[in-house]
Amino acid sequence: MLHVIYIRGLVQGVGFRPFVYRVAREMGVKGEVGNHTGGLLIRAVFPSDNVRERFLRRICEEHPDVASIHSLTTCTEPEPSAAYTAFTITSSCDDADEVTQVAPDMAVCPECMSDRTTQAHRLGYPFINCTHCGPRFSIIRDLPYDRERTTMRPFRMCPQCRAEYEHPSDRRFHAQPIACNHCGPVYYALYNNVRHTCYDDLLRLASRLLREGEVIAVKGIGGYHFVCDAANEQAVRRLREIKARDTKPFAVMFRNQETLDAYAAVNETEAACLASPRRPIVLLEQRKPLAPAVNPGMRTLGVMLPYMPIHYDWFERLDTPALVMTSGNRNDLPIALNEAGANEQFGESVALVLHHTREIENRTDDSVLHVCGALPCLIRRSRGYVPEPLPAGAQVDGILAFGAEQVNTFALGKGDAIVQSQYIGDLKNWETFRFYTGAMERFTKLLRFRPRQLVCDLHPDYLSSREAERMAAATGLPLLRVQHHHAHAAACMVEYGLKRPVIAIVMDGAGLGDDGHIWGGEFLCCDRSSYRRLAHLEYLPMAGGDKAALEPWRMAAACLHTWGLPMPAEFVRRIGEERIVLLCRMIDRKVHTPLTSAAGRLFDAIASLLGLCDVSSHRAEAPVLLEQAAAVTGRFYPYRLDADGDVVSFRPALEDILGDMEDGRPAEYISARFHATMAHLIVGKARQLTVQTGVGDVVLSGGCFQNKRLVTELQQLFAVSGMRLYVPSHIPCNDSGIAAGQMIIAAGR
Numbered sequence: 212m213l214h215v216i217y218i219r220g221l222v223q224g225v226g227f228r229p230f231v232y233r234v235a236r237e238m239g240v241k242g243e244v245g246n247h248t249g250g251l252l253i254r255a256v257f258p259s260d261n262v263r264e265r266f267l268r269r270i271c272e273e274h275p276d277v278a279s280i281h282s283l284t285t286c287t288e289p290e291p292s293a294a295y296t297a298f299t300i301t302s303s304c305d306d307a308d309e310v311t312q313v314a315p316d317m318a319v320c321p322e323c324m325s326d327r328t329t330q331a332h333r334l335g336y337p338f339i340n341c342t343h344c345g346p347r348f349s350i351i352r353d354l355p356y357d358r359e360r361t362t363m364r365p366f367r368m369c370p371q372c373r374a375e376y377e378h379p380s381d382r383r384f385h386a387q388p389i390a391c392n393h394c395g396p397v398y399y400a401l402y403n404n405v406r407h408t409c410y411d412d413l414l415r416l417a418s419r420l421l422r423e424g425e426v427i428a429v430k431g432i433g434g435y436h437f438v439c440d441a442a443n444e445q446a447v448r449r450l451r452e453i454k455a456r457d458t459k460p461f462a463v464m465f466r467n468q469e470t471l472d473a474y475a476a477v478n479e480t481e482a483a484c485l486a487s488p489r490r491p492i493v494l495l496e497q498r499k500p501l502a503p504a505v506n507p508g509m510r511t512l513g514v515m516l517p518y519m520p521i522h523y524d525w526f527e528r529l530d531t532p533a534l535v536m537t538s539g540n541r542n543d544l545p546i547a548l549n550e551a552g553a554n555e556q557f558g559e560s561v562a563l564v565l566h567h568t569r570e571i572e573n574r575t576d577d578s579v580l581h582v583c584g585a586l587p588c589l590i591r592r593s594r595g596y597v598p599e600p601l602p603a604g605a606q607v608d609g610i611l612a613f614g615a616e617q618v619n620t621f622a623l624g625k626g627d628a629i630v631q632s633q634y635i636g637d638l639k640n641w642e643t644f645r646f647y648t649g650a651m652e653r654f655t656k657l658l659r660f661r662p663r664q665l666v667c668d669l670h671p672d673y674l675s676s677r678e679a680e681r682m683a684a685a686t687g688l689p690l691l692r693v694q695h696h697h698a699h700a701a702a703c704m705v706e707y708g709l710k711r712p713v714i715a716i717v718m719d720g721a722g723l724g725d726d727g728h729i730w731g732g733e734f735l736c737c738d739r740s741s742y743r744r745l746a747h748l749e750y751l752p753m754a755g756g757d758k759a760a761l762e763p764w765r766m767a768a769a770c771l772h773t774w775g776l777p778m779p780a781e782f783v784r785r786i787g788e789e790r791i792v793l794l795c796r797m798i799d800r801k802v803h804t805p806l807t808s809a810a811g812r813l814f815d816a817i818a819s820l821l822g823l824c825d826v827s828s829h830r831a832e833a834p835v836l837l838e839q840a841a842a843v844t845g846r847f848y849p850y851r852l853d854a855d856g857d858v859v860s861f862r863p864a865l866e867d868i869l870g871d872m873e874d875g876r877p878a879e880y881i882s883a884r885f886h887a888t889m890a891h892l893i894v895g896k897a898r899q900l901t902v903q904t905g906v907g908d909v910v911l912s913g914g915c916f917q918n919k920r921l922v923t924e925l926q927q928l929f930a931v932s933g934m935r936l937y938v939p940s941h942i943p944c945n946d947s948g949i950a951a952g953q954m955i956i957a958a959g960r
């Protein structure tokens with residue numbers, strides 16, 4: 212009897228075939244294994260049923276760490292006439308059209324780190340990799356995935372690498388980026404007008420500069436990083452000048468888990484995320500500060516662990532517990548990719564730029580997540596995650612989703628899989644927009660994607676919507692416009708495979724509603740094709756339009772003015788009476804004052820009232836500061852709300868807050884109560900709406916749920932509520948998740 216086993220998931224380009232080969236050989240199984248449509252196909256003849264069962268168990272339990280199995284199906288066929296005499300690996304499937312599986316970039320594995328000290332041709336080699344680790348997405352140009360179609364093409368394998376590459380039992384069998392000191396990429400730098408290529412010299416030089424408090428730049432997997440000593444205040448300040456970044460926290464790379472433990476609290480899930488081969492930045496609760504300029508005023512710290520050999524090499528030569536590692540760009544430009552780009556953006560301003568000779572085909576930023584309860588929640592999905600497809604649970608083939616405008620990603624539908632692009636950024640930036648269109652072209656080519664249906668946001672002025680319109684006009688393809696918060700909700704639905712209607716609570720920044728107002732505090736009942744707006748936060752005037760999102764004091768004044776509440780003296784003193792009067796006049800005359808129900812603006816208003824942030828220097832600064840301000844311990848009662856009807860008003864809450872302020876209550880107390888108010892509103896409203904509609908599943912989405920305090924509080928409240936709560940995990944709750952939501956709605960229609 213011939214058994215046909217079909218495995219789907221992240222199983223291509225991660226050493227799965229050699230793994231199956233080894234297990235089969237060990238167990239006396241005959242047959243073959245090869246790549247197949249979005250997965251792997253094993254055809255096998257087993258000596259006994261017992262062996263078959265053990266074989267399958269081993270496949271599921273012992274597979275390479277970086278791989279993940281979504282499904283495994285088996286069926287049987289009569290044995291073919293030409294029986295198998297051994298177990299073999301069949302070569303890559305030629306029909307690249309079918310392949311959606313390109314592996315993400317993975318951190319160097321422990322075996323490779325050990326090979327660096329034992330293998331003669333790889334002693335100290337900084338670009339060592341194997342079938343389980345190393346670059347993938349960042350170097351791939353075309354499919355099928357083999358060396359000729361990656362940026363490793365110019366590097367001809369030396370005989371030794373070639374032998375390893377061709378030997379099925381070698382750890383580097385078919386490792387496309389295989390390389391060694393004789394044949395692979397190298398680091399180089401220009402220093403004092405001398406070109407250095409010796410890795411040891413470069414390492415010594417870089418380490419000396421870092422020790423002396425200099426800022427250097429280095430080319431990594433998906434782009435350049437700035438690096439400096441995270442314990443050296445002066446160095447970090449210099450980096451702030453170079454990046455022209457006022458207060459936005461920098462991510463740091465710690466030497467190892469033990470060192471990190473002294474500086475931040477790490478639970479089991481966080482430790483697992485940090486150590487995973489995807490090596491994201493994990494936001495942690497800080498215990499002990501590094502240099503204050505790393506994360507001014509923050510209780511959290513963005514942390515990652517070394518993931519390239521050079522990172523380990525630095526720490527071996529330095530005493531510092533951590534290095535700042537932040538994307539190599541100025542302001543909000545896309546990170547630099549190559550020597551020319553790096554020199555142009557910051558060549559003159561850093562002490563040293565370390566380049567290397569492996570080209571980056573696809574740019575990726577470091578991914579970012581935090582853990583709520585025991586749930587890892589991605590905030591930025593890029594290196595280590597992209598382009599792993601997500602199962603859509605529906606046909607999405609040919610759908611191209613353009614996403615939103617800020618923290619943009621786009622998505623392509625291939626069969627029944629959603630392929631999300633890497634994190635792109637804010638499209639209003641011209642260079643970022645070019646990155647957006649360029650990445651779209653690359654993905655289209657790479658996946659042999661033929662768009663048949665376009666889908667974008669309802670907002671006509673988003674640059675992503677305009678690009679969609681342009682393409683629709685040029686190609687004649689149908690274009691669907693999807694309401695922003697419905698897309699947020701749908702993204703969470705697809706992640707959890709929810710197909711029946713849900714109650715969706717979307718607390719967000721801004722998104723155009725179908726009544727022409729700006730939504731963002733929405734209680735919806737929706738499925739994958741349509742939605743009903745059951746309730747929303749009260750509309751408030753956003754005096755100055757977009758400016759109000761950058762200047763939280765405007766929302767504070769607008770709330771007080773609209774609700775006829777007194778302006779606290781301290782607030783008036785800070786802002787100035789004249790500006791407030793002017794703003795109130797704008798509101799009364801409805802000049803440049805759209806209406807918004809966005810929860811994000813409420814967070815802004817409270818942050819400003821409490822004196823935490825009147826004008827933000829970067830996106831979402833005010834809500835983050837408000838969250839940071841909230842007291843960690845104690846019980847906090849929610850403020851009063853007017854929440855029974857379909858319009859929820861925070862007026863009573865604001866009245867209470869003013870009272871607390873008058874009583875001299877500290878910001879940490881008021882912020883904690885405000886968070887409790889939001890949480891209780893959401894649970895209470897969810898309960899009311901589930902009773903009203905008979906729908907028992909509740910999904911959360913929208914940028915406000917990047918607030919860990921709020922989400923954790925909700926997880927606890929929902930755990931005892933009898934309602935099922937779904938929190939975005941793999942698809943970010945912010946606008947990075949919009950494209951995936953748009954796609955599933957387009958499929959649903």
Ligand code: ZN
Nearest residue numbers: 320323341344
């Ligand atoms: Zn490895």
Ligand code: ZN
Nearest residue numbers: 369372391394
């Ligand atoms: Zn070699």
Ligand code: FE
Nearest residue numbers: 719720722946
């Ligand atoms: Fe949004």
